[in-house]
Amino acid sequence: MYKIVSREQLAPKITRMRVEAPAIAESRKPGQFVVVRAREESERIPLTIVDSDPDQGTIDLIIQEAGFSTHELTHFEEGDAYQDVLGPLGEPTEIESYGTVVCVGGGVGTAVLYPIVKGMKKAGNEVITINGARTKELLILEDELRQVSDELIITTDDGSYGIEGFGSTVLQEMIEEGREIDFVVAIGPMMMMKAVADVTRPYEIPTIASLNTIMIDGTGMCGGCRVTVGEETMFACVDGPEFDAHLVDFEEQIARHHYYDEEQACQMEKLIDEAEEEKA
Amino acid sequence: MSEKRRKRKRRKKPERPPRQAMPVRPAEVRVTDFDEVAVGYDAETAVVEASRCLQCPTHPCVEGCPVAVDIPGFIELVKEGEFIAAAQKIKETNTLPAVCGRVCPQEEQCEEVCVIGKIDAPVAIGRLERFVADYEREHGEIEIPEVAPDTGKKVAVIGSGPAGITVAYELLQKGHSVTIYEALHELGGVLVYGIPEFRLPKKIVAAEIDTIKKIGAEIKLNMLIGKTRTIDQLLQEDGFDAVFIGTGAGLPMFLNIPGENLNGVLSANEFLTRINLMKAYRDEYVTPIKVGKKVTVIGAGNVAMDAARSALRAGGEDTEVSIVYRRSREEMPAREEEIHHAEEEGVKFNLLTNPVRIIGDETNTVTGLECVEMELGEPDASGRRRPIPIEGSEHTVDTDMVIVALGTLPRKFISSTTPDLETSDWGTFIADEETGQTSKEGVFAGGDVVTGSATVIKAMGAGRGAAQAIHQYLSNGQA
Numbered sequence: 001m002y003k004i005v006s007r008e009q010l011a012p013k014i015t016r017m018r019v020e021a022p023a024i025a026e027s028r029k030p031g032q033f034v035v036v037r038a039r040e041e042s043e044r045i046p047l048t049i050v051d052s053d054p055d056q057g058t059i060d061l062i063i064q065e066a067g068f069s070t071h072e073l074t075h076f077e078e079g080d081a082y083q084d085v086l087g088p089l090g091e092p093t094e095i096e097s098y099g100t101v102v103c104v105g106g107g108v109g110t111a112v113l114y115p116i117v118k119g120m121k122k123a124g125n126e127v128i129t130i131n132g133a134r135t136k137e138l139l140i141l142e143d144e145l146r147q148v149s150d151e152l153i154i155t156t157d158d159g160s161y162g163i164e165g166f167g168s169t170v171l172q173e174m175i176e177e178g179r180e181i182d183f184v185v186a187i188g189p190m191m192m193m194k195a196v197a198d199v200t201r202p203y204e205i206p207t208i209a210s211l212n213t214i215m216i217d218g219t220g221m222c223g224g225c226r227v228t229v230g231e232e233t234m235f236a237c238v239d240g241p242e243f244d245a246h247l248v249d250f251e252e253q254i255a256r257h258h259y260y261d262e263e264q265a266c267q268m269e270k271l272i273d274e275a276e277e278e279k280a
Numbered sequence: 281m282s283e284k285r286r287k288r289k290r291r292k293k294p295e296r297p298p299r300q301a302m303p304v305r306p307a308e309v310r311v312t313d314f315d316e317v318a319v320g321y322d323a324e325t326a327v328v329e330a331s332r333c334l335q336c337p338t339h340p341c342v343e344g345c346p347v348a349v350d351i352p353g354f355i356e357l358v359k360e361g362e363f364i365a366a367a368q369k370i371k372e373t374n375t376l377p378a379v380c381g382r383v384c385p386q387e388e389q390c391e392e393v394c395v396i397g398k399i400d401a402p403v404a405i406g407r408l409e410r411f412v413a414d415y416e417r418e419h420g421e422i423e424i425p426e427v428a429p430d431t432g433k434k435v436a437v438i439g440s441g442p443a444g445i446t447v448a449y450e451l452l453q454k455g456h457s458v459t460i461y462e463a464l465h466e467l468g469g470v471l472v473y474g475i476p477e478f479r480l481p482k483k484i485v486a487a488e489i490d491t492i493k494k495i496g497a498e499i500k501l502n503m504l505i506g507k508t509r510t511i512d513q514l515l516q517e518d519g520f521d522a523v524f525i526g527t528g529a530g531l532p533m534f535l536n537i538p539g540e541n542l543n544g545v546l547s548a549n550e551f552l553t554r555i556n557l558m559k560a561y562r563d564e565y566v567t568p569i570k571v572g573k574k575v576t577v578i579g580a581g582n583v584a585m586d587a588a589r590s591a592l593r594a595g596g597e598d599t600e601v602s603i604v605y606r607r608s609r610e611e612m613p614a615r616e617e618e619i620h621h622a623e624e625e626g627v628k629f630n631l632l633t634n635p636v637r638i639i640g641d642e643t644n645t646v647t648g649l650e651c652v653e654m655e656l657g658e659p660d661a662s663g664r665r666r667p668i669p670i671e672g673s674e675h676t677v678d679t680d681m682v683i684v685a686l687g688t689l690p691r692k693f694i695s696s697t698t699p700d701l702e703t704s705d706w707g708t709f710i711a712d713e714e715t716g717q718t719s720k721e722g723v724f725a726g727g728d729v730v731t732g733s734a735t736v737i738k739a740m741g742a743g744r745g746a747a748q749a750i751h752q753y754l755s756n757g758q759a
Binding site for chain 1: 465557692
C-alpha cells in the first residue's frame with residue numbers, strides 16, 4: 001500500500017497528492033510517470049510525477065477529475081493509501097542546454113510541465129513558461145513555475161487572468177517578434193499541443209509534446225498507448241510519453257482518447273446514482 | 281498390421297479400458313460465463329485411467345517432460361488411491377501441477393512418447409496430474425516442502441511467471457533467501473494476465489503460488505526492474521548474490537499494415553489483460569471492455585484461441601467471432617484441444633486468408649479488414665508450407681473489432697540498462713540452455729525471455745535448470 005501523506009486542493013477538481021513511494025522517489029526523473037490503482041477493483045491510471053523528495057520517500061501527483069477513476073483517486077484522504085503505485089515509467093525528458101526554451105502548459109498539463117521547467121532551468125537554459133488555463137480559478141502552479149522560470153506568461157481562455165487567449169497564440173507572437181527560441185515543450189490537451197506544433201513547424205523549432213494516452217500496464221505489454229509518429233508506431237508507455245510534436249498524428253490521438261467515453265459515462269452515472277441513494 | 285491379427289492380439293491380453301474422456305461443460309452453457317470448461321476427473325475415473333499405465337521399464341514419458349516428473353511413480357499411486365501421495369510425488373519436481381495439468385501440451389511431450397500410445401491412445405497423464413493436484417488442494421492438504429537451513433545467500437528473482445516461481449521455489453527449499461520482483465500488481469505473470477479463467481481459474485494459480493510465500497519468499501510487487509531498480513543496483517547496492525531474470529515476452533507484435541492504430545484494433549495482450557488481470561468482465565471491477573458484434577482475431581496460436589473464446593464470452597449472444605489465419609488448419613500452432621473447443625463454441629475459421637489493410641470510418645473506428653486469399657507453396661524455413669497470395673483475391677471482411685494475436689517479444693527494460701548482458705537480434709537474452717547462465721556473472725535467465733514465446737512448462741524446465749546452477753554458483757562460485 002502507498003500512503004497519502006498530504007492532500008491539497010489546488011483548484012476545483014484538481015488535487016495534489018503526496019504519496020509514499022520511496023523506490024520511485026529515488027529513481028524518477030522529469031517527464032516520467034507512474035501507474036496508480038486506487039483499490040483492488042480500480043483501473044490502472046497513468047499519472048505524471050510532478051515532483052519528488054527522495055529523503056522523505058515521497059512523490060507528488062496532480063490529478064484532475066475527468067471521469068470515474070480520477071474522481072476516485074482524488075477522493076482519497078490524507079492517511080489513506082492507494083493499493084498500487086508502479087514506476088517510474090516512460091523515458092525521461094531529454095534535458096540539455098538548448099539555449100532559450102519555451103514551455104507551454106495547458107490545464108492540468110502544467111503539472112506535467114513543472115518538473116521539466118525545473119530541469120530545463122537547472123540545465124542552464126533561459127526558460128520562458130506560458131501557463132494557460134480555461135479560467136483563473138483553474139490555473140495551477142503559478143508560484144512554483146514563477147520560481148523556476150526566467151519569464152512567466154499567464155493566459156486564460158476567458159481573459160479572467162493574464163492574457164486572454166491560448167498559449168499557442170502567445171508563442172506565435174513571440175516568434176513573429178523575432179525572439180530567438182531554440183526548443184519548445186508543449187503539454188496539455190491534445191488540441192493545444194497540436195496548435196503549438198502547428199505554430200513551430202514552419203520555423204523548424206524542435207518541439208516535443210507529452211502524450212497522456214489510454215494504457216493498462218504501462219510497461220509495454222498492452223499496446224493500448226499506440227501512437228503514430230511519422231511513419232512509425234510507437235508505444236507512449238515505453239518509447240514516450242514525449243515525442244516529436246511535429247510528427248505525432250494528433251487527430252488519431254484525439255480519436256483514441258474517446259474510445260471508452262461511453263463506458264466512462266456509464267461508470268459516472270453509477271457513481272451519481274450511488275451518491276443520490278446515499279443522500280436519500 | 282491386418283485387422284485379423286490385431287483382433288487376435290487384443291483377445292490374448294487382459295482388456296485395457298479406453299482412455300477416459302475429460303468431462304467438459306456443454307459449449308452452449310460454457311460460452312455464457314467465464315467458469316472452467318473442463319470439469320476434471322472424479323476419483324473413480326482417475327483410478328481407471330491410471331490402471332492403463334503399463335509401468336513400462338523405459339518410461340519415455342519422464343524424458344518427455346521438461347521438468348522430469350516421475351510419471352509412472354505418481355500414476356501408480358493414483359492407481360492405489362493414494363491421491364495426496366501422488367500429488368506430492370509430482371511436486372518433487374513440479375511446483376505447479378494444477379496449472380501444468382491444465383495448460384501443458386502433453387500431446388507433444390509426455391503423452392506423445394507414451395508406450396501405450398503406439399498401439400492405443402496414450403495414458404491421459406495431464407488429466408491425472410490435474411486430478412491429483414486438485415484433490416490435494418480441495419482436501420486442504422497442500423504440502424509445504426521442507427526448507428534447508430539458511431545459507432545466508434540472497435537471490436533476486438525478476439518476474440513471477442512460471443520460470444520465476446520455479447526458481448524461487450527450488451532455491452527457497454535449498455535454504456537461500458529469495459526476493460521476487462513483479463512489475464504488475466499480482467503474482468503469476470502470463471498465468472494471471474494471459475491465460476483466461478475458463479482454462480485456468482485464477483484461484484488455482486493463487487493457491488499454487490501461495491506455497492512460495494509460505495516457505496518464505498519475500499514479494500515485491502509494482503517493481504519494474506530496469507526502471508524502479510536496475511540489475512546492477514540489486515547486485516551492488518541491495519546485497520543480492522545472484523539474479524534470475526524470468527521476465528517473459530510481453531511486447532505484442534503487430535502486423536505493420538495500414539490502419540492498425542484505428543480504434544477497435546487491440547493486441548490480444550490488451551484484450552486478455554483487461555479481462556484476466558483487470559477482471560473487466562466482472563461488474564464490481566472498473567476497467568472497461570468493449571467487444572464488437574463482428575470480432576476478427578488475427579493469428580491461430582493458443583493466445584488467438586484464448587482471445588476469440590474470451591470475445592465470445594464477453595460479447596454475449598449476438599457477438600460473432602472469426603479467426604483469420606494465412607496458412608491452413610494443419611499449420612495452426614494452437615493445441616488441437618483449444619481449436620476444438622473454439623469450434624464447438626462457435627468461433628469461425630477464415631483460413632488461408634491474409635490481412636493486408638484495416639479499414640476505418642470518419643471517427644477513426646475499424647469497419648473492415650481487407651484480406652487476400654492464400655495458397656500453400658513450398659516449405660519455408662520453419663518447415664511449414666509457405667503461404668502465397670492468390671492474385672485478384674482481395675476482399676473485405678466486415679468487422680468492428682480486430683484483435684491481433686501474432687506473438688510477443690521480450691521487453692527491453694533490463695537489456696537497455698544492463699549493457700553487459702548479451703541479447704540476440706530479437707531482444708532475447710543469450711543464456712546457456714541448461715544453466716541459464718548469461719554473459720554477466722551471477723546473472724541467470726530462463727523462459728520466454730531467452731527462448732521467445734513458448735510454453736509454461738518449458739519456462740519451468742528452464743527455471744529448474746537455472747535454480748540448480750544458481751545453487752551451485754552460490755555454493756562454490758561456479759555455475
